[in-house]
Amino acid sequence: MANPFSTDHRVIAKQYFALSLTSVIAGVLLSLLMRYHLVYPQSQVKWFEALWPISAQGGIMTPELYLSLLTLHGTLMVFFVLTLAPLNAFGNLVLPHQLGASRMAFPRLNMLSFWIALLSFLLLIASFVSLGGGPLSGWTAYPPLSAVGAIAGPGEGRGQTLWFFSIAAFSLSSTLTAINFIATVIDCRAPGLRLMQMPLTCWNWFVAAILSLLSFPVLLAAGLLILLDRLAGTSFFVPAGLQIADQQILHSGGSPLLWQHLFWFFGHPEVYIAILPAMGVVSVILSRDREGVIFGYRAMVASTIAIAFLGLLVWGHHMFISGLNPYSAIAFSFLTMSIAIPAAVKTLTWIATAWMQKPEFTTATLFALGFVSIFVTGGLSGLFLAQPQLDAYFHDTYFVVAHFHLIMGIAALFGIFAGTFHWFPLMFGRTLNEPLGKLHFYLTFVFAYATFLPMHFAGFAGNPRRYADFTTFDFLAPLLPLQKWITHSAFTLAAVQLIFLWNLVHTLVTQPKRSAVVMERY
Amino acid sequence: MPTLTQSNIGGPPPTIPDLPPGGGGGDDRGRNDRHNQRNASITGILVLMCASIMTFAALVSAMMVRRGLNNDWHKLPLPQILYWNTGILVLSSIALDVARRQLKRNKRQLFNWLWTAGTLMGAWFLVGQIIAWEQLASRGFFLQGNPSSAFFYVLTWAHAAHVVGALFAVSYVEFRALRFELGLNRRTWVDVSALFWHFLDVLWLGIMGLFVYWA
Numbered sequence: 001m002a003n004p005f006s007t008d009h010r011v012i013a014k015q016y017f018a019l020s021l022t023s024v025i026a027g028v029l030l031s032l033l034m035r036y037h038l039v040y041p042q043s044q045v046k047w048f049e050a051l052w053p054i055s056a057q058g059g060i061m062t063p064e065l066y067l068s069l070l071t072l073h074g075t076l077m078v079f080f081v082l083t084l085a086p087l088n089a090f091g092n093l094v095l096p097h098q099l100g101a102s103r104m105a106f107p108r109l110n111m112l113s114f115w116i117a118l119l120s121f122l123l124l125i126a127s128f129v130s131l132g133g134g135p136l137s138g139w140t141a142y143p144p145l146s147a148v149g150a151i152a153g154p155g156e157g158r159g160q161t162l163w164f165f166s167i168a169a170f171s172l173s174s175t176l177t178a179i180n181f182i183a184t185v186i187d188c189r190a191p192g193l194r195l196m197q198m199p200l201t202c203w204n205w206f207v208a209a210i211l212s213l214l215s216f217p218v219l220l221a222a223g224l225l226i227l228l229d230r231l232a233g234t235s236f237f238v239p240a241g242l243q244i245a246d247q248q249i250l251h252s253g254g255s256p257l258l259w260q261h262l263f264w265f266f267g268h269p270e271v272y273i274a275i276l277p278a279m280g281v282v283s284v285i286l287s288r289d290r291e292g293v294i295f296g297y298r299a300m301v302a303s304t305i306a307i308a309f310l311g312l313l314v315w316g317h318h319m320f321i322s323g324l325n326p327y328s329a330i331a332f333s334f335l336t337m338s339i340a341i342p343a344a345v346k347t348l349t350w351i352a353t354a355w356m357q358k359p360e361f362t363t364a365t366l367f368a369l370g371f372v373s374i375f376v377t378g379g380l381s382g383l384f385l386a387q388p389q390l391d392a393y394f395h396d397t398y399f400v401v402a403h404f405h406l407i408m409g410i411a412a413l414f415g416i417f418a419g420t421f422h423w424f425p426l427m428f429g430r431t432l433n434e435p436l437g438k439l440h441f442y443l444t445f446v447f448a449y450a451t452f453l454p455m456h457f458a459g460f461a462g463n464p465r466r467y468a469d470f471t472t473f474d475f476l477a478p479l480l481p482l483q484k485w486i487t488h489s490a491f492t493l494a495a496v497q498l499i500f501l502w503n504l505v506h507t508l509v510t511q512p513k514r515s516a517v518v519m520e521r522y
Numbered sequence: 523m524p525t526l527t528q529s530n531i532g533g534p535p536p537t538i539p540d541l542p543p544g545g546g547g548g549d550d551r552g553r554n555d556r557h558n559q560r561n562a563s564i565t566g567i568l569v570l571m572c573a574s575i576m577t578f579a580a581l582v583s584a585m586m587v588r589r590g591l592n593n594d595w596h597k598l599p600l601p602q603i604l605y606w607n608t609g610i611l612v613l614s615s616i617a618l619d620v621a622r623r624q625l626k627r628n629k630r631q632l633f634n635w636l637w638t639a640g641t642l643m644g645a646w647f648l649v650g651q652i653i654a655w656e657q658l659a660s661r662g663f664f665l666q667g668n669p670s671s672a673f674f675y676v677l678t679w680a681h682a683a684h685v686v687g688a689l690f691a692v693s694y695v696e697f698r699a700l701r702f703e704l705g706l707n708r709r710t711w712v713d714v715s716a717l718f719w720h721f722l723d724v725l726w727l728g729i730m731g732l733f734v735y736w737a
Contacts, residue, residue, distance in 0.1 A: 109566075178573070179573065187565050216573075218577070228665065240592075253588075254591075
């Protein structure tokens with residue numbers, strides 16, 4: 001058993017990996033509970049009542065419980081899975097080796113970052129088991145309801161406060177990690193290794209770290225302001241004259257829109273913090289069989305930088321229906337759609353690289369190719385949402401759920417799976433079972449599409465998101481069979497992941513550890 | 523050391539055949555030598571400054587937006603002591619920098635005197651800030667009051683939190699300096715903490731300027 005306070009970047013990588021794995025398992029289980037409740041809201045489940053005696057009396061979830069599950073699912077997945085696994089876990093594992101360094105620039109800071117991230121995780125869990133229940137505001141925590149305390153609903157009291165402390169801690173941890181990554185890339189490269197000779201993985205971690213550095217401090221600032229609104233009675237985000245539950249709220253003159261600007265200034269780059277490392281992994285895996293030659297290396301680096309730069313300028317497209325000035329909406333819309341150019345450069349380059357390399361179809365390669373497919377599908381729906389006129393209709397529908405789950409969730413997860421299969425020998429000195437891996441890939445690929453593609457149609461039909469129950473609305477009755485299909489498919493998709501878990505555990509338990517790992521392939 | 527050739531550009535870099543230990547001190551095997559670590563430390567502090575700038579930029583932009591939202595903004599009458607604090611902070615910055623230059627010339631005794639003076643003035647600045655907050659509170663300006671006072675407290679607290687962190691670093695240098703552990707080849711901590719201290723100095727001048735001329 002390694003020292004838990006180790007400063008070895010490989011140990012820290014495994015710690016992040018374990019934290020992400022725990023979070024993804026919890027996040028998936030939460031999503032299953034939500035999907036089940038959405039289509040069978042009246043069925044009485046005994047153990048719901050055992051788990052939540054107050055908010056699931058008689059085995060039926062309250063809408064508030066549904067919203068708290070939604071919040072925990074979103075927070076776990078966005079922060080503790082999509083941020084930690086591709087950047088912190090794989091970055092720590094591989095970056096120093098690929099740079100020819102023996103360690104990260106600041107090993108102790110690295111260890112501290114992990115422990116702050118773990119503290120953040122524990123605070124998040126505490127927010128859900130605290131008295132009153134978990135917060136209901138979703139991972140975006142829009143004020144005023146997230147800023148006025150328990151009057152806004154059960155879980156909006158202590159639970160929401162703990163949630164904000166958790167996010168503040170996470171922001172601090174991510175900022176420190178970003179400092180470490182940037183300093184490592186700039187100063188710890190092997191002598192003679194120039195920036196334009198680095199593998200694309202290093203470039204993508206480097207740029208993702210820069211995005212982290214520029215966006216997480218803004219979330220930290222916003223989190224501190226909203227904590228003051230909640231705990232010290234200030235009015236940064238709470239408007240005057242607000243009445244909730246027949247009670248006058250004693251705040252004056254703040255603006256909920258201000259939170260949205262600050263939050264999405266972080267929130268949109270966050271999407272790229274999650275996806276850029278996955279892009280790097282895909283590039284390296286697709287090119288590994290022929291000495292790592294990549295078609296259009298310079299174009300890949302340039303498009304990574306372009307995506308990150310544009311990603312910093314487009315936060316307003318999350319706010320088209322928030323009362324944004326139409327002129328600024330046009331600017332945000334134009335900038336958002338222009339991201340399609342570097343994204344297309346990347347896609348074509350991956351296809352060209354795969355074409356040139358004619359890679360062996362290992363599980364890692366399959367997941368890398370699957371990533372390209374999902375990236376295109378999820379990206380195309382982004383072009384719809386980038387237009388204010390269309391977004392006015394789509395914004396609160398399942399179309400958005402489909403879009404971000406494909407482009408951010410499944411695409412990044414495919415990158416994580418590809419990285420896990422590719423770098424498992426480096427992490428544990430063992431190789432994951434290939435036939436099982438391929439079975440896992442094909443089933444995951446099919447059921448990921450089967451789950452998220454129909455959500456587009458639900459969105460077209462105007463099916464609202466964030467509703468806890470579809471059965472009580474006449475206009476949603478024709479969509480119920482579709483939603484049931486999605487639920488069944490989601491359960492199957494989750495069940496398929498047991499193959500991966502089995503592969504992971506079985507390999508670790510039964511395979512002997514190889515003493516030396518051949519580094520050249522990684 | 524494997525060499526880089528045209529054919530492997532963009533591919534995997536030269537790798538280390540046997541895995542060296544990956545963390546902690548003293549196990550660097552000459553790769554991350556002291557020179558590299560010094561560069562990394564300076565890069566690290568510059569990058570940390572970028573993070574701080576982003577935090578303050580977020581707070582200041584929130585302040586600008588908030589001021590434009592309603593007509594309820596009142597100019598905050600600043601306590602006189604803030605100007606004294608500003609002077610002390612600038613002086614401490616000068617003292618630390620002159621000290622840093624003396625160490626570069628290997629004048630360790632003079633360095634110790636100047637660094638001690640700078641550290642004490644830094645601590646004095648913090649005490650002055652506490653007095654300023656108390657004076658404001660005694661005149662009825664609280665966090666919950668007008669948005670101008672709310673933002674004043676938030677920005678000065680955030681700055682003070684940075685100063686506390688920097689004081690720890692400067693005091694650590696002081697502790698090592700008094701034991702004569704620092705010298706020409708051992709001054710990374712000195713340079714890094716002085717650099718960050720100057721940054722906090724400039725940051726404070728910006729915050730003061732904002733409240734004197736604008737808010």
